[in-house]
Amino acid sequence: MSKLTRRTAFGALGAAAALPAAAAAPTWRRGVEGQRTADLGDGTFLNPIVAGDRPDPTILKDGSDYYMTFSSFEAYPGVVIWHSRDLVNWAPITAALKTPIGSVWACELIRHNGRYYIYIPARYPDRRSIYVIWADDIRGPWSEPIDLKLPAHIDPGHAVGEDGKRYLFLSGGDRVRLTDDGLSTDGPVEHVYDPWRYPADWDVEGFAPEGPKITRRGDWFYQITAVGGTAGPPTGHMVIVARSRSIHGPWENCPHNPVVRTVSRDEKWWSRGHATLVEGPAGDWWMVYHGYENGFWTLGRQCLLDPIEWTTDGWFRAKGGDLSKPLRKPRGGKPGPHGLAFSDDFTVSKLGVQWGFADPAPDELARVRFDNALVLTARGTAPKDSPPLTFIAPDQAYEVEVDIEIPADGSAGILLFYDKQLYCGLSFNQTAFVTHQYGIERGRPANPNGRRMRIRMKNDRHIVTFHTSPDGRTWTKFDRQMEVSGYHHNVRGGFMALRPALFAAGRGEARFRRLIYRALP
Structure with a gap:
């Protein structure tokens, strides 16, 4: 290594802006x-x-x-x-x-x-x-x-x-x-x-x-x-x-x-x-x-x-x-690709590059396989004891839409996940929706769609809404909205971020298909 330019290491923390x-x-x-x-x-x-x-x-x-x-x-x-x-x-x-x-x-x-x-x-x-x-x-x-x-x-x-x-x-x-x-x-x-x-x-x-x-x-x-x-x-x-x-x-x-x-x-x-x-x-x-x-x-x-x-x-x-x-920009560099696409058809594994388990057990990766879908073996009873698959969202406002098929003896859903004690989201079993807020279950209204539906979660600068659809064409706004600006380190510790996530609980295998990510203006 050059004495003058010895490699460079890490950092941590961002800069200031003069305007509110x-x-x-x-x-x-x-x-x-x-x-x-x-x-x-x-x-x-x-x-x-x-x-x-x-x-x-x-x-x-x-x-x-x-x-x-x-x-x-x-x-x-x-x-x-x-x-x-x-x-x-x-x-x-x-x-x-x-x-x-x-x-x-x-x-x-x-x-x-x-x-x-x-x-x-x-x-x-x-x-x-x-x-x-x-x-x-x-x-x-x-x-x-x-x-x-x-x-x-x-x-x-x-x-x-x-x-x-x-x-x-x-x-x-x-x-x-x-x-x-x-x-x-x-x-x-x-x-x-x-x-x-x-x-x-x-x-x-x-x-x-x-x-x-x-x-x-x-x-x-x-x-x-x-x-x-x-x-x-x-x-x-x-x-x-x-x-x-x-x-x-x-x-x-x-x-x-x-x-x-x-x-x-x-x-x-x-x-x-x-x-x-x-x-x-x-x-x-x-x-x-x-x-x-x-x-x-x-x-x-x-x-x-x-x-x-x-x-x-x-x-x-x-x-x-x-x-x-x-x-x-720095002088002399060659621009290349930036970022990655979060939309996922699950035909190949993006584990690590996009997806990661939150606080996994040693055998957690064995729960996942890909078969023109993300097939996730159910575990535990709720996100608190069923480690979800998460990814890092880079935008202040975005939507995540995914098709979910649950096992007969299980449930699955979509979340905004901070840690095992702090998350929110919407999941369902054969008969009921399950709403999650503040890291706890908040209600179980009736599920008219059975074991398969498409769910859209929108996080618009901390205002979270859900829409559900039995066919991907006809959508119904779910009757609970959330505000999540307090789901962060200064409330819970841990230094992490609020991440979109998928989880499956109970028994059997859940299937996730055609995940679409959209950044919003």
């Missing part, structure tokens, strides 16, 4: 199925570069290619890897993690000596650690997870020191040396850095130093760290910087800290922080990080791109401003 959401009226370009697309087609782009729940981006520059992945939390297959050649247009290529190891947080994707590695912090309620998987081809196959036995830390950041040794920088200003193969630790965890502290009168969630990412440029190592807490007050999360001429320190905090922060709840992007530096195709420099969209905690933290410039004192500053307005 009601006045900003962003003019995204519409791409696949009407989804908003960052590339405006005129040499500019409008954040987010990857919409929807894509937090903690870890980014790798690999020649003229860029690869990025995100925290996938409880979704499996997980750790989906995305590809770009211009930093603006991104498409998913594979899911690297198949084996459940817990809720996956901020990873680190790197290439070292020709091999790819992903360092993955994951936690169950009673067990947590940092794992590593590796592959000789970015598209896989990826190895099974290897436990590094680091239960007390999250957010690894990989670095190679001037001594040629490999290190993982960890939350809280700590660090551990790795063996040369990167597959185990080589010594104890040690404290190496005391991060810069913000003024006491700022409204933040908590100090919480996390997400350390190391970039080597010239004679300096730069450590980019997130502090302030990742949610809570919109003004909490931020990006701070320190540097050292040696991987062993001492680390000097930047006199201009924080280099990125949301300063007002009126901005377009809240809780911006958790950044990584990356060199653009033509040698200019950028940060990727994440942020909550003003008024849309339910979409999760979305991936943002911010230009930076190196200053004469050897530090850098962010140039993008509030990020609510179009910015010039």
Whole structure:
């Protein structure tokens, strides 16, 4: 790896907008199925570069290619890897993690000596650690997870020191040396850095130093760290910087800290922080990080791109401003496809790239097969004990329509799913509809359609409605609407987003056919 351009890692948190959401009226370009697309087609782009729940981006520059992945939390297959050649247009290529190891947080994707590695912090309620998987081809196959036995830390950041040794920088200003193969630790965890502290009168969630990412440029190592807490007050999360001429320190905090922060709840992007530096195709420099969209905690933290410039004192500053307005695209890149189509005829598997089970049991994938339909073996009694298949919605307003056929002894339906305790939706059995709201059953009105019907769920900026049809032509509006703006992390914790989902409970097999996704204006 080049001393100047050492790969780039992850980020996490988004940028700010000077106008309140009601006045900003962003003019995204519409791409696949009407989804908003960052590339405006005129040499500019409008954040987010990857919409929807894509937090903690870890980014790798690999020649003229860029690869990025995100925290996938409880979704499996997980750790989906995305590809770009211009930093603006991104498409998913594979899911690297198949084996459940817990809720996956901020990873680190790197290439070292020709091999790819992903360092993955994951936690169950009673067990947590940092794992590593590796592959000789970015598209896989990826190895099974290897436990590094680091239960007390999250957010690894990989670095190679001037001594040629490999290190993982960890939350809280700590660090551990790795063996040369990167597959185990080589010594104890040690404290190496005391991060810069913000003024006491700022409204933040908590100090919480996390997400350390190391970039080597010239004679300096730069450590980019997130502090302030990742949610809570919109003004909490931020990006701070320190540097050292040696991987062993001492680390000097930047006199201009924080280099990125949301300063007002009126901005377009809240809780911006958790950044990584990356060199653009033509040698200019950028940060990727994440942020909550003003008024849309339910979409999760979305991936943002911010230009930076190196200053004469050897530090850098962010140039993008509030990020609510179009910015010039990185120079020299080649645009490629962006996003993916969510509509699914289920003739081939899109597990991992689109679909993932929420908090699955080890045998969950055995419940799924494809036979010109998604065939899902029923389990449990309700979404709380029947892990649904979910996908990440990138839009503020959208419809999802699907044909559902239930088994004689079961039920199935469509949801907006946050976690096992917080979801809403509509399902049915042979005789009754089942309405779900706040994570509980709310009613069982009569079902006149029998074991097969088509359901349309519309989420129009948190107002949720359902329509049902026995034949896909004649539609009836279901007599219960919902408001879901509170289905998010600051209510439930967990750092996730509200996702469209399909589930099947009881016994037998449910069949889902012809799913259609439409983004709405």
